[in-house]
Amino acid sequence: MSFRIVDSRGGAMQALLDGELSIYTVAALKGDIEALGPGPIDIDLSGVTDVDTAGLQWMLMAKRLAGRSVRFVHHSAAVLQMLDHANLAGPLGDPLVLPHDPLER
Amino acid sequence: MNLDQALGTFFDECRELLAQMEAILLAAESDELAPDDLHALFRCAHTIKGSAGLFALDAVVQFTHGVESVLDRLRNGEIAFDAPLTALLLECKDHIGSLVAAPAGDTAALAAAGAELERRLHGWLRPIAAPAHAIAIPPPDEAIRTDGGGPVGGADHWHLSLRFGADVLRNGMEPLSFIRYLGACGEIVHLETLTEALPEWTGYDPECCYLGFEIDLKSAASKAEIEAVFDFVRDDATIRILPPHSRIDEFIALIEALPEDTARLGEILVAGGTLTRRELDLALAAQHTARARETPQVDPIGEMLIDAGMVHAAVVDAALGKQKRGEERRAREALSVKVPSERLDRLIDLVGELVIAGAGTHLLAGRAGQPELTESAANLLRLVEEIRDATLKLRMVPIGEVFSRFPRVVRDVARDLGKDIELKISGADTELDKSMVEKIGDPLMHLVRNAMDHGIEVPSVRIEAGKPPTGTLRLNACHASGNIVIEVGDDGGGLDCDRILAKARQRGLVAADQNLSRREIFHLILEPGFSTAEQVTNLSGRGVGMDVVKRSIEALRGCLDIDSEPGRGTTMRICLPLTLAIIDGFQVALGNSTYVIPLDMVVECIELPPDARADYLSLRGEVLPLIRLGKLFGARRQAARQSVVVVRANHHKAGLVVDGLLGENQTVIKPLNRLFEHLHGISGYTILGSGDVALILDVPELVNHAIALEKRALAAP
Numbered sequence: 001m002s003f004r005i006v007d008s009r010g011g012a013m014q015a016l017l018d019g020e021l022s023i024y025t026v027a028a029l030k031g032d033i034e035a036l037g038p039g040p041i042d043i044d045l046s047g048v049t050d051v052d053t054a055g056l057q058w059m060l061m062a063k064r065l066a067g068r069s070v071r072f073v074h075h076s077a078a079v080l081q082m083l084d085h086a087n088l089a090g091p092l093g094d095p096l097v098l099p100h101d102p103l104e105r
Numbered sequence: 106m107n108l109d110q111a112l113g114t115f116f117d118e119c120r121e122l123l124a125q126m127e128a129i130l131l132a133a134e135s136d137e138l139a140p141d142d143l144h145a146l147f148r149c150a151h152t153i154k155g156s157a158g159l160f161a162l163d164a165v166v167q168f169t170h171g172v173e174s175v176l177d178r179l180r181n182g183e184i185a186f187d188a189p190l191t192a193l194l195l196e197c198k199d200h201i202g203s204l205v206a207a208p209a210g211d212t213a214a215l216a217a218a219g220a221e222l223e224r225r226l227h228g229w230l231r232p233i234a235a236p237a238h239a240i241a242i243p244p245p246d247e248a249i250r251t252d253g254g255g256p257v258g259g260a261d262h263w264h265l266s267l268r269f270g271a272d273v274l275r276n277g278m279e280p281l282s283f284i285r286y287l288g289a290c291g292e293i294v295h296l297e298t299l300t301e302a303l304p305e306w307t308g309y310d311p312e313c314c315y316l317g318f319e320i321d322l323k324s325a326a327s328k329a330e331i332e333a334v335f336d337f338v339r340d341d342a343t344i345r346i347l348p349p350h351s352r353i354d355e356f357i358a359l360i361e362a363l364p365e366d367t368a369r370l371g372e373i374l375v376a377g378g379t380l381t382r383r384e385l386d387l388a389l390a391a392q393h394t395a396r397a398r399e400t401p402q403v404d405p406i407g408e409m410l411i412d413a414g415m416v417h418a419a420v421v422d423a424a425l426g427k428q429k430r431g432e433e434r435r436a437r438e439a440l441s442v443k444v445p446s447e448r449l450d451r452l453i454d455l456v457g458e459l460v461i462a463g464a465g466t467h468l469l470a471g472r473a474g475q476p477e478l479t480e481s482a483a484n485l486l487r488l489v490e491e492i493r494d495a496t497l498k499l500r501m502v503p504i505g506e507v508f509s510r511f512p513r514v515v516r517d518v519a520r521d522l523g524k525d526i527e528l529k530i531s532g533a534d535t536e537l538d539k540s541m542v543e544k545i546g547d548p549l550m551h552l553v554r555n556a557m558d559h560g561i562e563v564p565s566v567r568i569e570a571g572k573p574p575t576g577t578l579r580l581n582a583c584h585a586s587g588n589i590v591i592e593v594g595d596d597g598g599g600l601d602c603d604r605i606l607a608k609a610r611q612r613g614l615v616a617a618d619q620n621l622s623r624r625e626i627f628h629l630i631l632e633p634g635f636s637t638a639e640q641v642t643n644l645s646g647r648g649v650g651m652d653v654v655k656r657s658i659e660a661l662r663g664c665l666d667i668d669s670e671p672g673r674g675t676t677m678r679i680c681l682p683l684t685l686a687i688i689d690g691f692q693v694a695l696g697n698s699t700y701v702i703p704l705d706m707v708v709e710c711i712e713l714p715p716d717a718r719a720d721y722l723s724l725r726g727e728v729l730p731l732i733r734l735g736k737l738f739g740a741r742r743q744a745a746r747q748s749v750v751v752v753r754a755n756h757h758k759a760g761l762v763v764d765g766l767l768g769e770n771q772t773v774i775k776p777l778n779r780l781f782e783h784l785h786g787i788s789g790y791t792i793l794g795s796g797d798v799a800l801i802l803d804v805p806e807l808v809n810h811a812i813a814l815e816k817r818a819l820a821a822p
Binding site for chain 1: 274275279280281282284285295296297298300303305306309311312314315316318
């Protein structure tokens with residue numbers, strides 16, 4: 001797992017989250033997000049390989065972090081699947097880009 | 106959690122469950138099964154399916170699911186046990202066993218066998234016009250009925266409320282994977298994740314679980330099956346399951362019982378289609394009225410369900426029974442710890458070394474002549490002895506573990522042979538060393554097959570001989586003077602002395618003019634390649650085996666004894682030492698060396714009378730054959746006075762003439778190098794406290810030797 005700021009110029013801070021978002025990494029991630037300065041932040045989830053319940057909780061909690069507006073962007077397939085499974089896309093409220101599904105047509 | 110380790114546990118569990126299934130199915134052949142057994146049978150299959158699902162062993166899950174469906178019908182009394190069904194289920198149980206054992210192995214053949222079994226199972230799943238009794242789910246039309254308790258919910262799916270405990274994540278459970286697995290039971294119509302319990306950021310512990318789930322599930326599964334999905338987290342979670350067509354009352358009870366805001370839950374129920382908006386409003390109104398009326402008495406949920414006619418009483422009983430048994434099992438698990446056997450072996454090795462080192466200290470303390478030191482050393486030695494006994498007990502397991510595989514074998518073999526055989530097992534709780542349990546299985550299996558094939562006659566012959574048509578095979582175990590005795594007995598035709606002797610003479614094993622006792626004749630069947638069977642069957646009769654049995658028993662330092670009466674039956678008696686590692690020994694001196702005799706076999710010690718003959722003496726009027734060990738081992742005689750150690754083995758006594766008696770000590774048995782395997786009269790060696798090596802005498806062999814000498818002396822004119 002890695003959590004790093006890729007761009008802090010301009011409007012929202014851009015952060016990139018890679019690897020596992022799970023019970024094994026949430027404790028570290030809690031610290032990571034606390035360590036950041038104030039202000040809005042976009043967290044790119046395109047590199048997330050694995051999400052579990054603890055990971056979902058972390059996403060929900062990050063949203064509630066006072067004094068900061070956290071937005072999740074570029075959800076990876078693993079994240080999308082889990083959000084769908086737990087029916088949490090609504091509560092989190094981030095716009096999702098759904099993968100193209102040829103069967104839908 | 107380490108997956109390999111978990112998988113190992115799964116295999117162990119499967120073995121136990123399959124053994125349990127087998128035992129119940131075998132019982133079903135003779136008796137009507139109690140409802141408890143039917144439930145247990147179902148639960149076994151279900152647990153295997155569930156655990157296999159966790160490890161993604163799809164073949165196991167799929168096949169077991171079919172079996173489970175049939176078991177479910179049996180459990181509900183829709184179909185009844187009969188012989189073909191029992192046989193089919195036994196085959197299915199075997200198939201599950203092979204699927205579990207070889208998940209990645211030769212799948213093509215297994216799949217073919219599985220498909221065939223599934224086809225046959227399918228025959229038992231056909232709908233039956235009039236189900237016998239016990240319908241868990243009321244017919245839909247009942248859902249319209251109202252009787253003052255309020256309106257009735259119309260949705261035909263289950264509603265599950267799951268609240269996981271704070272520690273589930275830390276305990277390695279993943280709530281969402283349980284929910285995903287729930288998908289195997291049916292279709293998740295609607296799922297809502299409850300986030301109300303999430304704390305403020307400052308109080309947030311990332312490894313705690315705060316989420317709850319409300320699920321609507323469309324499923325034909327029973328409540329027990331749905332419940333069983335959550336078996337692993339039951340202790341860590343609050344799980345409420347409402348059946349389809351539940352009454353509004355129950356939803357109210359649910360809503361009230363849960364910590365979240367009532368309105369929010371109501372909305373979820375509406376969203377999932379469990380309740381309509383109107384019903385919700387009615388329910389909330391009814392709730393207020395009920396509160397206003399203030400009824401203090403609250404029925405337990407089970408009774409309420411029965412009263413409401415929602416669930417058959419039997420179903421609730423079953424659920425309660427299941428819960429109770431689950432608790433009992435957990436209690437049992439808590440009482441025992443699984444330890445890898447190599448750790449135990451290492452401990453026993455260390456205790457062995459400790460015994461030797463302790464003996465050395467004791468010896469030195471004795472030499473130093475300080476009373477305090479001697480006393481302390483003696484104390485230490487006593488404790489070491491206790492540790493030794495306790496450690497060896499760790500490895501003791503009941504022989505029932507070995508015996509338990511025989512009911513099936515006897516059933517199958519008896520059927521193949523067209524014989525009627527009843528197996529009687531006694532002394533299954535007799536304990537012996539774990540390593541021995543593993544090694545005794547095959548020889549025992551051979552003896553059992555032999556007894557069934559050659560011993561017990563076909564029913565017609567038995568009736569002619571005036572015996573009951575059903576033959577009896579006895580398996581018995583007991584402790585006797587530091588040994589464990591395992592008997593395989595049958596009430597068949599017995600061994601034919603004349604035929605064995607004729608065959609032995611024909612094969613040149615016995616000289617034409619040699620006289621043999623009955624016992625010696627019986628022992629001829631243990632010679633390699635000896636078979637008197639007229640017909641070679643696929644079970645036995647090829648003359649391989651009995652010699653292998655004898656050798657494997659001897660490798661365990663045991664002996665095989667045969668007792669037979671013509672027309673009455675044969676008993677094979679295996680006598681094994683209790684443990685292979687450490688024994689109480691009796692040290693004797695011969696010349697400059699020390700030898701050890703297993704203390705269990707020592708009867709008494711006497712002084713050698715000066716007038717004793719070379720090869721026997723009269724012990725209180727009894728003839729006692731003497732073995733002059735000094736002569737046998739070529740030791741130079743040192744002492745003027747000699748002693749006789751009277752030993753007993755194989756129901757015979759003999760006297761061992763030695764130069765001196767050195768007393769009792771603990772002996773750690775070390776096996777002899779292969780170079781010395783052919784040595785007669787020696788079974789191993791040990792290291793004494795002084796660091797010297799002492800050889801351990803193989804008493805049974807020495808006694809046999811003495812008897813043979815005596816016979817020869819008697820035969821000579």
